[in-house]
Amino acid sequence: xxxTNQTIEPDDRQLVETIRGGDPGAFELLVRxxxxxxxxxxxxxxxxxxxAKDISQLVFIKLWENLEKYDAQYAFDTWLxxxxxxxxxxxxxxxxxxxNAVNSNLRLVKTSFDAEQGVVIQRKEIESVFNAxxxxxxxxxxxxFVMNQMDDMPSSEIAKVLGCRESTVRNHLFNARKLMQQxxxxxxxxxxxxWKEQQ
Amino acid sequence: xxxxxAFRANLRPGSSEPELLEHLRHCDACLDHAVGVDPDFLFRSxxxxxxVPPGGVDAFTHxxxxxxxVRTTETRLAHRVLSWPRRLAVAATIAAAMTGAAxxxxxxxxxxxxxxxxxxxxxxxxxxxxAVVASLTTKPVVETYDSKNATIVEVPSEGANDVxxxxxxxxxxxxxx
Numbered sequence: 132x133x134x135t136n137q138t139i140e141p142d143d144r145q146l147v148e149t150i151r152g153g154d155p156g157a158f159e160l161l162v163r164x165x166x167x168x169x170x171x172x173x174x175x176x177x178x179x180x181x182x183a184k185d186i187s188q189l190v191f192i193k194l195w196e197n198l199e200k201y202d203a204q205y206a207f208d209t210w211l212x213x214x215x216x217x218x219x220x221x222x223x224x225x226x227x228x229x230x231n232a233v234n235s236n237l238r239l240v241k242t243s244f245d246a247e248q249g250v251v252i253q254r255k256e257i258e259s260v261f262n263a264x265x266x267x268x269x270x271x272x273x274x275x276f277v278m279n280q281m282d283d284m285p286s287s288e289i290a291k292v293l294g295c296r297e298s299t300v301r302n303h304l305f306n307a308r309k310l311m312q313q314x315x316x317x318x319x320x321x322x323x324x325x326w327k328e329q330q
Numbered sequence: 331x332x333x334x335x336a337f338r339a340n341l342r343p344g345s346s347e348p349e350l351l352e353h354l355r356h357c358d359a360c361l362d363h364a365v366g367v368d369p370d371f372l373f374r375s376x377x378x379x380x381x382v383p384p385g386g387v388d389a390f391t392h393x394x395x396x397x398x399x400v401r402t403t404e405t406r407l408a409h410r411v412l413s414w415p416r417r418l419a420v421a422a423t424i425a426a427a428m429t430g431a432a433x434x435x436x437x438x439x440x441x442x443x444x445x446x447x448x449x450x451x452x453x454x455x456x457x458x459x460x461a462v463v464a465s466l467t468t469k470p471v472v473e474t475y476d477s478k479n480a481t482i483v484e485v486p487s488e489g490a491n492d493v494x495x496x497x498x499x500x501x502x503x504x505x506x507x
Contacts (some may be wrong), residue, residue, distance in 0.1 A: 155395075155398075158395075158398075159391060159395055162390075162391045162394050162395070163387055163391050166382075166383065166387045166390050166391065167380035167381060167382060167387070168380060170381055170382065170383045170390070171379075171380050171381040174381050175376070175377070180383070180384050181384070183383070184383045184384055184385075184390070187383060187390070188390070188393060188394050188397065191394045192394070192397060192398060192401065195398055254358055254361060254375065257372060257373065257375060257376055258376055260372075261373050261376060276373075277377075280370075280373055280374050280376075280377060281373070281374070281376055281377025281378070282377060283346065283348070283351060283377065283378075308370065311373075322372070325365055325366075325369040325372065
């Protein structure tokens with residue numbers, strides 16, 4: 132028989148029960164397990180590494196404070212994502228109002244590019260293009276777009292996370308796409324040409 | 331990961347099969363093709379991989395646990411140390427309010443006592459001789475008075491507790507007295 136050091140890791144629900152029992156070590160394990168998920172979502176919604184890190188930490192602190200409220204009959208990740216989206220949307224709303232107050236007249240419009248010119252898509256650029264054009268979205272629209280398009284969550288799951296109807300999620304997705312295409316036309320005409328070619 | 335050939339053969343507008351998305355997010359050569367099939371794949375190509383916070387997961391976890399420790403300690407201290415001063419402050423406020431109210435009440439009582447004859451005098455100013463005496467109390471007090479022509483009349487009082495009224499008739503008495 133081969134000796135093994137492998138132990139079966141408890142699932143999220145078991146881990147929550149252990150934390151409720153007063154084991155801070157279990158919470159540390161939960162933080163380690165969920166850090167990447169939470170940080171990735173925060174980063175894609177917020178678009179800034181340092182802010183995303185701070186918001187992720189805040190999410191885990193809120194998680195600790197509200198762990199008693201978690202109902203184990205629901206998936207832990209749904210509950211966690213709800214917390215992430217709430218904190219991130221709040222942050223975005225505050226940030227938007229601050230930015231609007233400071234840069235109310237400042238608009239970055241790139242119009243010198245020849246719209247008929249072809250575009251060579253570079254993966255590195257796409258992220259900065261997304262960060263630029265997604266500023267026209269509301270925090271909720273952006274959150275829904277990120278969860279659906281980048282985290283591959285179906286609209287039914289997003290509806291559960293946000294506590295709204297699936298049709299509302301689909302509406303937000305439709306509007307987000309439309310708004311970003313308009314923004315692409317203004318700021319990055321070379322990319323908006325991709326949609327024109329489709330039509 | 332599936333081959334580029336399989337990817338290009340199976341990709342349709344709006345495809346969301348995990349193996350296709352995985353290829354989309356990792357193969358630079360197929361990115362142009364995918365965006366040509368459906369421009370919505372442009373932003374879809376960003377997602378997928380899980381990101382790590384700056385400094386790594388260990389440092390992040392350490393920071394979170396440290397913040398929790400600080401918060402827990404603060405909360406514990408707030409319950410133990412701050413609750414007693416707060417209770418004391420509330421008790422002191424109540425005591426101060428009661429003392430203040432008692433002092434004001436006492437002051438009012440003291441102020442009311444000498445005022446009572448005045449109040450009754452003003453209401454019966456013209457009707458009774460007592461009213462005349464009361465009105466005189468507002469004038470300068472004459473400490474010494476000496477006259478041979480004065481007539482003094484003592485108004486009979488009805489009870490032992492009544493105020494004793496004395497009327498002085500004197501032609502030489504100053505008019506404003």
